[in-house]
Amino acid sequence: MGKQRQVASDAGLSKQRVVVEAVRLADREGVDGLSMRRLAGALGAGAMSLYHYVASKEELLDAMIDVVFEEIELPPEETDWQSAMRRRAVSARQVLARHPWAIGLMESRTTPGPANLRHHEAVTACLRRAGFSVLMATHANWLLDSCVYGYALQEATLPFDTADDFADMAEDAYLPQLPPDQFPYLNESAAALVAAGYDPAEEFMFGLDLVLAALEPLRASA
Amino acid sequence: MGKQRQVASDAGLSKQRVVVEAVRLADREGVDGLSMRRLAGALGAGAMSLYHYVASKEELLDAMIDVVFEEIELPPEETDWQSAMRRRAVSARQVLARHPWAIGLMESRTTPGPANLRHHEAVTACLRRAGFSVLMATHANWLLDSCVYGYALQEATLPFDTADDFADMAEDAYLPQLPPDQFPYLNESAAALVAAGYDPAEEFMFGLDLVLAALEPLRASA
DNA sequence: ATAGTACAGCGTACGACGTACAGCGTACGA
DNA sequence: TCGTACGCTGTACGTCGTACGCTGTACTAT
Numbered sequence: 001m002g003k004q005r006q007v008a009s010d011a012g013l014s015k016q017r018v019v020v021e022a023v024r025l026a027d028r029e030g031v032d033g034l035s036m037r038r039l040a041g042a043l044g045a046g047a048m049s050l051y052h053y054v055a056s057k058e059e060l061l062d063a064m065i066d067v068v069f070e071e072i073e074l075p076p077e078e079t080d081w082q083s084a085m086r087r088r089a090v091s092a093r094q095v096l097a098r099h100p101w102a103i104g105l106m107e108s109r110t111t112p113g114p115a116n117l118r119h120h121e122a123v124t125a126c127l128r129r130a131g132f133s134v135l136m137a138t139h140a141n142w143l144l145d146s147c148v149y150g151y152a153l154q155e156a157t158l159p160f161d162t163a164d165d166f167a168d169m170a171e172d173a174y175l176p177q178l179p180p181d182q183f184p185y186l187n188e189s190a191a192a193l194v195a196a197g198y199d200p201a202e203e204f205m206f207g208l209d210l211v212l213a214a215l216e217p218l219r220a221s222a
Numbered sequence: 223m224g225k226q227r228q229v230a231s232d233a234g235l236s237k238q239r240v241v242v243e244a245v246r247l248a249d250r251e252g253v254d255g256l257s258m259r260r261l262a263g264a265l266g267a268g269a270m271s272l273y274h275y276v277a278s279k280e281e282l283l284d285a286m287i288d289v290v291f292e293e294i295e296l297p298p299e300e301t302d303w304q305s306a307m308r309r310r311a312v313s314a315r316q317v318l319a320r321h322p323w324a325i326g327l328m329e330s331r332t333t334p335g336p337a338n339l340r341h342h343e344a345v346t347a348c349l350r351r352a353g354f355s356v357l358m359a360t361h362a363n364w365l366l367d368s369c370v371y372g373y374a375l376q377e378a379t380l381p382f383d384t385a386d387d388f389a390d391m392a393e394d395a396y397l398p399q400l401p402p403d404q405f406p407y408l409n410e411s412a413a414a415l416v417a418a419g420y421d422p423a424e425e426f427m428f429g430l431d432l433v434l435a436a437l438e439p440l441r442a443s444a
Numbered sequence: 445a446t447a448g449t450a451c452a453g454c455g456t457a458c459g460a461c462g463t464a465c466a467g468c469g470t471a472c473g474a
Numbered sequence: 475t476c477g478t479a480c481g482c483t484g485t486a487c488g489t490c491g492t493a494c495g496c497t498g499t500a501c502t503a504t
Contacts, residue, residue, distance in 0.1 A: 146372025
């Protein structure tokens with residue numbers, strides 16, 4: 001027995017490698033498919049070996065969330081505040097769409113990781129430099145994050161991804177469940193949206209732009 | 223052996239009773255504390271008895287989400303659209319604060335239950351009657367729901383509940399982790415907000431009112 | 445060269461989980 | 475009186491997180 005070459009890797013383990021592989025596994029199979037044994041298997045290691053790098057599965061999940069935050073673009077400093085906020089919000093939404101499990105995990109983990117904190121600092125900095133007061137910057141922060149999380153959550157619960165999927169879904173599975181006399185407005189909406197080639201992916205930009213525009217006059221230096 | 227009086231109830235089981243008790247248990251102990259065995263115990267029954275009323279735990283979770291939707295107030299019909307939407311949004315936020323586990327569950331369950339559909343229909347009806355076009359009503363729906371879910375999620379991840387908790391938390395646990403040279407803006411915010419007796423519970427109303435005001439001019443009949 | 449120590453990784457075991465399956469006692473129609 | 479259907483349950487299986495104690499290797503001090 002003894003140390004031997006791993007099948008899935010060219011080197012020993014590390015917290016970094018463990019967490020990154022965990023994110024990949026969760027992306028592929030969902031959080032429910034992520035077990036310490038399966039993760040260890042993917043790393044070519046024994047289950048208990050992981051506990052040399054992570055104190056518990058809880059800590060692993062915390063670290064995974066922080067990896068997700070690391071992927072989100074920080075607001076660029078060289079543009080106006082609206083463009084900067086739009087960029088980082090769009091990036092955040094993309095990242096959350098790539099890792100849908102993350103949104104469901106956040107509810108239960110209450111201690112922000114370093115990447116999360118760095119992110120928060122950068123966003124606050126951008127807002128303050130744009131002329132928002134401390135209190136107003138806090139408001140804006142909450143509101144913008146609510147948009148990101150809210151839309152991400154709603155998109156995650158949608159049973160379809162693209163405009164075409166939506167059309168198929170609506171006609172095949174959704175509408176037949178909705179008797180028109182009980183749900184006249186939902187029927188009206190579904191019919192009209194399918195006819196217009198509606199794409200739910202555009203919803204986010206509508207909300208984000210509306211919020212950004214509404215925040216603009218609340219800057220002290222506006 | 224045979225049928226005998228249950229300890230926790232005065233009658234036999236039913237899907238209703240099972241699901242309601244599951245919600246109670248989740249409220250008390252969190253989703254992770256909700257197991258079929260413990261739920262059965264709380265109902266004074268054997269674990270496998272539950273499967274006569276729910277096909278699987280997945281179905282139980284779906285049903286629990288729908289119970290949550292049932293608790294949310296529908297928009298009243300006799301007022302202007304803004305008041306109606308504000309009422310139901312506030313109600314939704316309260317309900318989600320009462321059942322924090324619900325927000326984390328939604329990500330994974332993609333089929334809306336009857337209460338969810340009824341709710342959606344009522345909100346859409348309110349918006350359409352207020353003069354929003356089909357497309358604009360859809361936009362408004364997404365945006366308002368994003369607010370509700372987004373704020374609910376952020377509040378759930380906060381490690382404190384009240385303004386006093388916030389002050390204690392910030393000074394004892396949060397700030398010491400944030401070196402002022404790395405996180406100048408977060409330090410500034412925390413200090414200023416603690417001094418002002420900041421209460422995060424007020425955030426939601428700020429975002430909601432801002433969004434409602436920004437939607438107002440988008441009505442066709444405005 | 446030798447002994448000692450630290451460390452990365454693993455095998456086994458335990459209690460709890462979701463649930464398939466094969467019962468059980470009771471109530472009721474014939 | 476008997477059958478049969480129904481509400482309910484105990485047992486068992488595979489999987490989960492993880493406590494514990496053991497390996498073999500690498501490095502340090504002598």
